[in-house]
Amino acid sequence: MSDESRHSPAQMLPHTRANTRTAVVIPAAGRGVRLGPGAPKALRALGGTPMLIHAVRAMAASRRVSLVVVVAPPDGAAEVKSLLDAHALPEWTDFLVVPGGESRQESVRLGLDALPPEYDIVLVHDAARPLVPVDTVDTVIEAVREGAPAVVPALPLADTVKQVEPAAVPGEPEPVVATPERARLRAVQTPQGFDRETLVRAHGTVTENVTDDASMVEQLGLSVVVVPGHEEAFKVTRPLDLVLAEAVLARRRLNDGF
Ligand code: CTP
Ligand code: MG
Numbered sequence: 001m002s003d004e005s006r007h008s009p010a011q012m013l014p015h016t017r018a019n020t021r022t023a024v025v026i027p028a029a030g031r032g033v034r035l036g037p038g039a040p041k042a043l044r045a046l047g048g049t050p051m052l053i054h055a056v057r058a059m060a061a062s063r064r065v066s067l068v069v070v071v072a073p074p075d076g077a078a079e080v081k082s083l084l085d086a087h088a089l090p091e092w093t094d095f096l097v098v099p100g101g102e103s104r105q106e107s108v109r110l111g112l113d114a115l116p117p118e119y120d121i122v123l124v125h126d127a128a129r130p131l132v133p134v135d136t137v138d139t140v141i142e143a144v145r146e147g148a149p150a151v152v153p154a155l156p157l158a159d160t161v162k163q164v165e166p167a168a169v170p171g172e173p174e175p176v177v178a179t180p181e182r183a184r185l186r187a188v189q190t191p192q193g194f195d196r197e198t199l200v201r202a203h204g205t206v207t208e209n210v211t212d213d214a215s216m217v218e219q220l221g222l223s224v225v226v227v228p229g230h231e232e233a234f235k236v237t238r239p240l241d242l243v244l245a246e247a248v249l250a251r252r253r254l255n256d257g258f
Pocket of ligand 1: 028032041100236
């Protein structure tokens with residue numbers, strides 16, 4: 001090793017990644033059963049624009065994101081491609097569309113399979129979180145660039161959480177078994193950010209069903225860290241969430257207008 005390379009910035013900060021390229025996988029293949037009957041959730045409109053387009057724009061708004069892979073409903077890839085063509089998106093970002101699977105986990109894996117080799121940081125972002133601010137996206141990317149193998153944005157909880165035992169007879173009250181200390185609990189959001197190799201390994205190793213990607217990395221025994229999330233990064237899950245999302249959009253329009 002030459003003297004020069006020993007003192008290069010990369011050597012002085014051994015855990016910092018320098019020339020990284022970041023891609024985002026957006027799982028958007030869910031039906032949206034809890035939202036009620038209608039089109040797949042990601043294709044439903046918010047402020048007249050499909051939720052998926054809001055989510056794609058939120059990711060592509062980051063200058064650090066150079067590829068967005070959308071995982072479409074299994075029979076909806078062509079429709080998603082034409083939606084992306086029909087809406088204005090930043091020119092510094094490339095887009096790919098792949099069909100999704102039966103579970104969120106499978107959809108994310110199909111998105112990862114489609115990633116070209118040059119991306120070393122991967123974010124996974126729910127299409128169902130259309131309003132996440134770009135600052136949250138950048139904060140997650142920055143933490144991965146600084147060396148964390150897995151990063152999740154999260155917020156403290158407003159409600160106290162109880163752990164329960166399933167009721168002995170369905171419909172009967174459920175016995176409480178524990179009350180975790182609220183101050184140490186966090187509600188996690190997306191985008192979650194990963195060293196690509198770590199996430200691919202997690203998806204290749206963990207087979208049981210999980211509800212977020214970071215928990216797969218935890219199962220590998222690797223560290224996962226939390227950065228501040230944002231209240232506008234909430235997930236549109238039930239009908240009332242649509243009301244809130246429309247209100248957030250209306251407030252943004254009002255603020256942009258003045
Ligand atoms: N998702 C996916 N493929 C699946 C299931 C879910 O890509 N087979 C995506 C959804 O499109 C969503 C994200 O994972 O963007 C988070 O899932 P969730 O909010 O549960 O969405 P749905 O599964 O569509 O909703 P529901 O559970 O109410 O049916
Ligand atoms: Mg679901």
